[in-house]
Amino acid sequence: MIKTYTISDEIGTRLDVFLAGQEDNPSRASIQKMITDGAITVNNEVKRANYKLKANDQITMVFEPPTEIEVKPENIPLDILYEDNDIIVINKARGMVVHPAAGVYSGTLVNALLYHCHDELSGINGKIRPGIVHRLDKDTSGVMVVAKNDFAHNDLALQIGSKTAIKEYVALVHGNITEEKGIINGNIGRHPIDRKKMAVVTNGGKPATTVFHVLERYKNCTFIQCRLLTGRTHQIRVHMAYIGHPLIGDSKYCNSKNKFNIEGQALHSLNLKIIHPRTKEEMTFTAPIPEDMENLLKYFRQTI
Incomplete structure (x- = not known):
């Protein structure tokens, strides 16, 4: 509209x-x-x-006018890394949308959580996003924590907002990054021309910082690990494209045709470190790198 x-x-x-x-x-x-x-x-x-x-x-x-969406429980398998009365930690599959939105009303992580957890999800984000404290893009796989009650939700949101929670990702990017490590700073906002994309902008936007270091180098691409110091929409994808190293498979931010056997960007949420909301125990969760990304790594390692 x-x-x-x-x-x-x-x-x-x-x-x-x-x-x-x-x-x-x-x-x-x-x-x-x-x-x-x-x-x-x-x-x-x-x-x-x-x-x-x-x-x-x-x-x-x-803007898109708000619409009423009925969210129903669906018997969708979940890869559960950990669960107790307060939190559930999921290894989200690539291709799964986190919560219903315009045009996507079923098959989401929320639909699966409603079936698995019944009414045991926090209500702070309403009926559309029960329990959702943070999100991953549809085509980003990996570890996510979900709150089962408002107490856990408020605590986790504070950890994420204050950067106490540590989120680490791995990605395959085009080109050879010559530096061993680096910090990318750049405000992220809507793309000035393509409103469906985000971009590093000079006016407006929100401050964003991504820290990366190189894990392995191949002939025409680089395997990196990233840590987010902020949590902006598409942050890693936008920042890596901004420095000239877009993610492999990223149809939105990479101009090159995807010639590799992977659906969506080669980005995976590998580790999440949090303090348990109730026990105050420090906990680290790791989601194994998905098969399609592992296959790409094997291919690149053989062609060095």
């Missing part, structure tokens, strides 16, 4: 305040997120939420 406004009597009003006050618009918090993500522009430019409106400003807002 696209909405447009031309400013006449609202001169001096904050951008977010004006939009939140218009009929049938999302909440102010949602508006602020949309502004940060670049889904709202003024005179075709991304502005801050506190931008003061001027006469004849042209505001464009692109």
